[in-house]
Amino acid sequence: MADRVDALFFFLLAVSLFISLLVLVLIIAFSIKYRRRAPNEIGAPIGGSIKLETFWMVVPLLLSMVMFGWGASLYMSMQHPPPQAMEIYVVGKQWMWKLQHPEGQMEINELHVPVGRDVKLTMTSEDVIHDFFVPAFRIKADVLPARYTTIWFRPTKAGRYHLFCSQYCGTNHAVMGGWVTVMEPAEFEAWLAGGPVEGSLAEAGERLFQQLACNNCHASSGKGRGPSLVGLYGSTVRLQGGQTVIADDDYLRESILNPRAKIVAGYGPDMPVFQGLVSEEQVLQLIAYIKSLAPPLAAPGQPGTAAESKRPAGEAKKLP
């Protein structure tokens, strides 16, 4: 992605250099060639030219449409993470970054990732707006309270890269940063294996699910007071009133914290509000758990890669 951004940058740089040099040279040339020689001198009586005006409206317009198209296509690929990307959850707060791997590793102001693997970040903030910015990867996205934003990248070279907060967030904004460490896959495996981990993110979510007694109503049989959550993630949910919604991260977050916002068709507004009772990290754990509740039978005939994307996030799976 960095190469593609740089290519667009250099294209724009070339066009800009050409135009600014043209303007500079013409201004200087005209000012010298037509400098005033006699105090009473008057310039030639030229009022305008439709042809010239049209020319310098149409050419910049066409050029700028190329810039628009190029920039937009780049942006679209930035907006759509590849389906098998490894998922990292990010919580920003004044003034630190908390990053969670699906395997359960928790990092602060540091992110370890392997070379050559797509990485998708799902991010939210506990307080004000922050912004996750890694200049080396040419990626940036605001991190907002009460909703999730995502970005993705694929590191191509091992090394340590700056991580900055680039949305002003208060006193220590300038030091709310850290490092992204890109490792060779084998090293990354070793790193993942080391360090104390109390189970995966989804397992933590499962424990929380029982502690908060969610399982009392959300029984997997589908006969509880609440709907079953098995296979919910990514599916289309029919709501009271006939509307539908895709069960994505934002929907799950809202339904946990403020369940009355959207009520599933056929159920009552019985669920208590969890706003203020669970932290952003706990919400992410619960979502990771709900994601791991894949339908009992994966649709037969699907290629392995697609199945992998639905793997329970917590399974200690060997990375390619």
Next chain:
Amino acid sequence: MSTAASVPALRHENYLNVSYGVKSWLLTTDHKRIALLYLVSITLFFFLGGAFAVLIRLNLLTPQGDLVSAETYNKFFTMHGVVMIFFFLIPSIPAVLGNFLIPLMIGAKDLAFPRLNLSSWYIFNLGGLFTLYSIIRGGVDTGWTFYTPYSSLYSNTHVVATVVGIFITGFSTILTGLNFIVTIHTMRAPGMTWFRLPLFVWTHYATSLIMILGTPVVAITLALVAVERVFHLGIFNPALGGDPVLFQHLFWFYSHPAVYIMVLPAMGVTTELITTFARKKLFGYHLVAAASFGIAVIGFFVWAHHMFVAGVSPYAAMIFSILSYLVAIPSAVKVFNWMATLYKGSVSWATPMLYGLGFIGLFVMGGLTGLFLAALGLDVHVHDTYFVVAHFHYIMVGGAVMGYLGGMHFWWPKISGRMYPESLGRLAALIVFLGFNLTFFPQFILGYLGMPRRYHAYPPEFQVFNVLSTAGASILGFGMLIPAIYFVWSMRYGKHAESNPWHLPGLEWRTQSPPPTENFEVTPVVTWEAYEFAPRAESEVIGRFRPELERS
């Protein structure tokens, strides 16, 4: 007021010597005196904002930010932005030069609502006092953008006082815009048809539209921030059920067009400068006039290009990107028409022209780097970095301030009746141009390398460019002091100005320098087109102009 006292009595009565004493200034309804009152106010704010800029640059000399603490630094850049934008750039050209010149240019005695004009100045200063109060009480640290929920909940500084100050000042902008529009519609002299108006008037008309339509939105938005802060009503804070991105939409709905409030009048000044000092009819008058309206109208529909990484829908982002490219076209048209005006002209390199040419160069760079920021995939990388800081300083300082300085030099003979020192003026223009580029060009590189804006401290590899930028800032600051000093000096010691030192056909040059209170002794009748340079322009002077007095 010292401005009046320092001008010795000329042999003929004019707006400066018609009466003396503080009261005659503070209660004046003369648009020319009000323009000077504004000049005093905004100059003070300019030096206040400039002082914060100096402190910012000094702090950034070292990576650790040794000069001040992070907390203080955050207040410095906030107050630099608030003061410079709301209390200098937005009023600068319209409230000083526009106020002074629009009635003169269209052959009117005053603006349509002279007392409203004076109240605008009082309202402006009242707003300024609130902001000064918040600065003295310890300042504000939200950034001039006041992003929620930081500003509405988390900041522990004087957000409300600052916001109230901006809210109040907004009314002075609205009233000035209203005054201009009514004046231009109803008070043009006989024969001054719409297409005989100088482009300066056209750009001020377009600017006034933005002032009237945009300013209420930012005023209400900032009022909502204060309401949420004081009464905890959930508007922008998600914890209270609000939406933080809503604030950004509302804020930029005004604050993007506000850039055009700053730069359109500067374009008007530049147009006057280029055609005057090339002594040639403006190339493509109608198109240049129309371009101002193109910019004003499209400028209202590009606001979300400030929000490409704020989690907006990618499809909305595409619309705003394409509109941002469209708004660049009328700006390009203006630049090309200025260049074509130079072609086969009779180009003089007087000080105002140097600022005019400097404006074109810097505005082109500011505009072209805007194309980088409008490109969606590229904006993701450079958004909120020093690339953006450099870009908007090229537009606001390189554009608006250069235009303001050029205009001040150009009309100074009319305003003060005195000439500024020409060679010192050219030297200062050159120093400002070089200092400006040295300050802000390195910031483009810094931004692409990834240095985020609003950083009190930064990784050591960015230091080289920061040192260059600080060095440039000291040259720029020095260069800006020179005109401030010689303008004051010239009020007493400058050469007396003729009524038409640049030999122009425009109405403001067909009355004495400085003009009498009523501007013209008899209402002028316009029989010529704008920028009609002809030898007869000099002799065909109407109104109160008396050549025998000019030789004194």
